[in-house]
Amino acid sequence: MLTFWYAPGTCALATHLALEYAGAPYEAKRLDFRKGEQRSPEYLRINPKGRVPALVTERGVLTETTALLQYVAQVFPQAGLAPLDDPFALAKMNAFNGYLASTVHVNHAHKLRGYRWVDEGDEAALAAMMKKVPQTMADSFTLIEEQMFQGPWVLGERLSTSDFYLYTLAGWLEGDGVDVQRFPRVADHMRRAEALPAVQKVVAQHKA
Incomplete structure (x- = not known):
């Protein structure tokens, strides 16, 4: 267990x-x-x-x-959550997940956890980081929408771990001041994921 x-x-x-x-x-x-x-x-x-x-x-x-x-x-x-029999496809999945972890999540964290990157008391730096979040999140999802997302799932026809990760981070967009409808393929992906019983539960x- x-x-x-x-x-x-x-x-x-x-x-x-x-x-x-x-x-x-x-x-x-x-x-x-x-x-x-x-x-x-x-x-x-x-x-x-x-x-x-x-x-x-x-x-x-x-x-x-x-x-x-x-x-x-x-x-x-x-x-079947990873193409374990295809080294290239598996690397593509891990590259997508790595981008979400190293870039998208960090962009989001600048809103409420900017203190991790600036000196204590530097309110101007914190404010600047927070102000930038809508732009950096939108830029990241533009890249996902236009270059990284195959559709209907991240890797194409097969569901993978990347879909659960993308669904999670896309759910942060509204709170970060970005309308997910700007990214039709990502928005459709969210609806597709939300129809899965495991996701609903x-x-x-x-x-x-």
């Missing part, structure tokens, strides 16, 4: 969706960031980074969304 730690409104949703879709045996444990539970001694023993997601396996704890998505795809190959848990 796997133990999965998550918090609503975070990138942990992507791995949670993959676990549910794959039919993995797991127990989900929810953290309340508003109460600072991610900094509790109990959780820091699991993940010293104090962030989510974290997945406790029989061999130890795994963190970072890209790693967890790859793990789920490989441990539960029957779900997990999203309801995150909203509860």
Whole structure:
């Protein structure tokens, strides 16, 4: 049995969706960031980074969304969440997920977590970072829409971990001041993902 730690409104949703879709045996444990539970001694023993997601396996704890998505795809190959038999296609999937993690997520984080990158008390720098978020998020999704997205799923006809990751981060656009309808293919992708029973089940848990 796997133990999965998550918090609503975070990138942990992507791995949670993959676990549910794959039919993995797991127990989900929810953290309340508003109460600072991610900094509790109990959780820091699991993940010293104090962030989510974290997945406790029989061999130890795994963190970072890209790693967890790859793990789920490989441990539960029957779900077909990665083109494990095609090195090039697998690399394309990991490149897409890497872009979401290294660029899109960082763009989003500049809105509320700019303190990670500036000196304490530098309010002007924080304000500048927040002001830039709608532009950087829109620029990233323009690239996804026009160059990186094959359709109807990220890799074409087959569903993959990239679809759960894209769905998660696209859900942040409205809060970042960007209308997802500017990106018709991404908007259609969100509707397609929301029709999946696994997505409906997990999203309801995150909203509860």
